[in-house]
Amino acid sequence: MPMMRRILSAIGLERRTWSNTGMNGWPELPGPSVVTPATAQGVSAVYACVQAVSETVASLPLVLHRRMDGDRERATDHPLYRVLHDQFNPELTALEGREYLMACVLLKGNGYARVVRGWDGQVRELHPIAPDTVQVRRTPAGLVYEYSDGTGTLQRLLAHEVLHLRHRLADDGIMGVSPITAARGVIELALSEQDHGRNTFNNGAKLLGILKFPGKLKPEQRVAIRDSWASQHAGSANAGRTAVLEEGVDYQAISMSLEDAQWIAARQFSVEEVCRLFRVPPTMVGDLRHGNYSNSVELARQFVTLSLRRHLVAIEQAIHKQLLTEAGRRTYFCEHVVEGILRGDSANRAAFYSSGITAGWMLPSEARKLENLPVIEGIDNQPRQDTATPAPLPYPSKEAAA
Structure with a gap:
């Protein structure tokens, strides 16, 4: 056919290749995206959830305490206190190391750190290990961790030489399972929706139509026509160009927009699906459709208590089990300080402190300490008021406004 010869000669200047050719010469479309920790973070909701959890956990003060006859005090003189609170090792701060381990737990199910002890058996340094390089084996003597260092040498560590953090425990009783592994289909759907939007806009932000031919085409003719049409009309640079058709070819447009396919609504639902996997309120990752003044404080509290x-x-118990000696476990324990992110605004905090001081279970000096204010000598001996400051109403009433 003259038209086919002209098309074949035209595409000689530009021929696009496909990896696979399917039935009757039509190309096979790429399969579903492979979900890995790297590709999963390409979904903004996944990246935001991982950052929201790992950054918050790492920024919380992690304090080693010493038990003192029913009371406790900060064990600032213990070597482990500095490792957990200030510096993981000479190259990493405590925040950087803990953030990396938490991100590994969320994305890969497991986080590892090599433990370096001093002459007295106390932990002096923690060095994170990439989870992809670690093999865990169960032996009669206990768990053995094998990993490849930067030089390619295989290293073997015993259980007490590794800080191992897990997400939900797998059936083997050793490894953890990450959310993106347990619910891979959710991430695949989000990636597919993302690819669909990108490809749609790359192809001119509209769906193409159907080319109708009067006769039957050979497989090579179909490939040639497809490549020729794509080179002239696909892409945003070719949007709006007029197609020239010959030899009885008919073009039938498909009138289906992104709104008709509910693509935007599906993208929004994917955000909620991903947040459900990581147990993170959608408002924490920038989805403010359901956030308002009334529930924002409660969602922040739920983020701490539920997420x-x-x-x-898990971190506190792993540290107690793997980083403290047998004698140290009877004297020391570590705990995250979460009061800073649970506190409300200044008016609510003032009402809380006032009620505690009036009831007698809090001292004024303790309230000043929680607010990071300097010590005032003798403040606890000053006479106190008998009435507590009432908690402020969330909204002024109409009667008060009148």
Whole structure:
């Protein structure tokens, strides 16, 4: 056919290749995106959830305490206090190291750090290990961790030489399972929706139509026509160009927009799906459709109690089990300080402190300490008022406004 010869000669200047050719010469579309920790973070909701949890956990003060006859005090003289609170090792701060381990737990299910002890058996340094390089084996003597260092040498560590943080425990009783592994289909759907939007806009922000031919085409003719049409009309640079058709070819446009396909609504629902995986309120990752003044404080509290609490307790228990000696466990314990992110505004804090001081279970000096204010000598001996400051109403009533 003359038209086919002209098309074949025209595409000689530009031929686009496809990896696979399917039935009757039509190309096979790429399969579903492979979900890995790297590709999963390409979904903004996944990246935001991981950052919200890991950054918050790492920024919370992690304090080693010493038990003191029913009371406690900060064990600032213990070597582990500095490692957990200030500096992981000479190259990493405590925040950087803890943030990396928490991100590994969320994305890969496991976080590892090599433990360096001093002559007295106390922890002096923690060095994070990439989870992809670690193999955990169960032996009669206990767990053995094998990993490849930067030089390619295989290193073997015993259980007491590794800080191992897990997400939900797998069936083998050793490894943890990450949310993106347990719910891979959710991430695949989000990636597919993202690819659909990108490809749609790359192809001119509209769906193409159908080319109707009067006769049957050979497989090579179909490939040639497809490549020729794509080179002349696909892409945003070719948007709006007029197609010239010959030899009885008919073009039928498909009138289906992104709104018709509910693409935007599907993208918004994917954000909620991802947040559900990581147990993070959508408002914490920038989805403010359901956030307002009334529930923002409650959502922040739920973020600590429902999203972070499990991770905080898991870290504290892992440190108690793997970084303290047998004698140290009877004297020391570590705990995250979460009061800073649970506190409300200044009016609510003032009402809380006032009620505690009036009831007698808090001293004024303790309230000043919680507010990071300097010590005032003798403040606890000053006479106190008998009435507590009432908590402020969330909204002024109409009667008060009148």
